[in-house]
Amino acid sequence: MKLVSLDLETAGAERIWDYGPGFVRLAGYAVDGGPVVTTTDIGSVVALLHELDVIVIGHNILAFDLPALALHHGLDLDRMVAEDRVIDTLLVARQNDPPLSGNVDSRRYNLDSVARRVLGEGKVVGDGGSVLKALATAYGGFEMIPVDHPDYVRYLVQDVELVRALAKHLVVDDYVRREHLVMHRLNAIPRNGFRVDVALVERMVAEQAERVEVRKRELHGRYGLPLTGKAPQRSKAGIEALEKAFADVGVQPPRTTKGALATGKDALTALEAGHSDNTALVELCQTLRALNGERSTAQTILDHTGPDGRVHPDIDARQATGRISVTRPGLTVMGKRDRANIIERALLLPDESDVLLPVDLAAIDGRAVAIHCGDPDYAALFAPGKDLHDEMAAAIFGEDGWDRTAGHHPRRGDAKAISHATNYGMGAAGLARNAGIDVAEAERQLAVLAMKFPGLAAWKAAVREEARGQVLVTAFGRRVRVQPGKEYTQAPAFLGQGTARDLMMEGLLRLPEWLVPRLRAVVHDELVFSVPIDRVDDAREQILGALQFAVNGTPVLAEAGDPGSDWADCYRSEKPKWPEVARAHREMSACEEFGCVWHGR
């Protein structure tokens, strides 16, 4: 086999989906230990990669360089990936040396950083990206840099050499080979994009701006809030005005744990509840909350909508748990639970003459924990036909008052909170606060849990200890790094979330080929597809077939939502009390429904 180290210079990374032909400007490659070749004859590079004895290696090539070659130069990337002839050093670097949570490692995996770490400081010259940036500034854009500029060529040559040097040090294990298949399938999302209801986005942006304006004026008139900037309630002068306003209505201004003025939803709701007879305070809280509650999701979608009327989000497995990030725009954070926000999903549409079909995995983090801990009593909660939270309620509170044939356990909701406590290491104080019970009762519930599921408790203790000295490995073989000092909460959580992620991805790998380019979004435990109306039943059956399998006796359960005319429409059965979730309702010119977010705007 020949190892081809590859890098491309292009018209700018963020232009990959809209630039068109000419996006790839200059290619650099080296075959094994041979000289680095740079060329504008991109077709010749594709021809080289198509040779069956070639393995191509490069940094982020699976998401960027190779898709660009596929898009404009006929590269058969599907085949190369299927033949296991692609090595992406970014994916390998993450597996070899996993990131911490939070933002601390956000710049740790660019080619320069990886090379410095792996090769040692002395072997990396220059300062990477700044050379390119300077050239782009000097010539008026990446696409204007002369392809024979010595600095441009030198930069490209250096990156090819770095990749080649890295290849000798990085370890490609079975997990990361699979990860290439996973990420390639996920890359269907940016490649194909998600259709946007552009007219509706523009309307919602305008309507939101109007609402914000009205509320700012109210706060300005009543409390002297300044009108400068986009969020005057968060500026120094604004906070000062609000503190005075709270004092004027006779309460201590609410504080965050760090002492700042708390203007968040929870703080204001709690304050209001504690002084429900103080009408001036209630009014202040409500107006402030209404202003703070305005999100700019529609604007974000608009900002990222391309000339094709679609968003092409970035897909990345950068999270400490391995969970998938979907950004620019962030589809994982669009409204769902709040009535006021779920309508955000109406901005995203199926392809013409298609419908959107969402499928989600039931209680997938819990199943992942069950697979890890091997506690038969815990695993039994996930047996076919059982509802985790009902079973958990029965385990903690007993079967009294629950008729299994008649519906849910009366304390299912309480049990759900405790389930999450199980996965994430919540303490009695936190559970008490969360569930509105006293600490003694919370302690009792956690104790019952530990007693009923001894294998689960033992596993948590073991992985907390294990995480103290080393990187943890999920059931699928993904390596995850826990922050020193956070073993108690992060160790069980990362294994649960990391394995849940790969249960989802296993389903993705099992999908029939025709559905892959129809994938539109992934939201941790949910996949969204755009499928032709006359193939919905086919699609549903095949997707559910792919997503449902058993691991060590624990079954994975998938459920399909409603085929929808937009993404919100997919949840009309799930949210029967919110009629506006249904597109058919939104298409009416008016309605009488109390609280309708659509007609009541």
Next chain:
DNA sequence: ATGTATCGCGCC
């Protein structure tokens, strides 16, 4: 001008 920290909204 650009980047970081902090907060706040939301999602799973």
Next chain:
DNA sequence: AAAGGGCGCGATACAT
């Protein structure tokens, strides 16, 4: 001794 995990995105304040 006690301990709820992971994110994305926008805004402001502040450092460089």
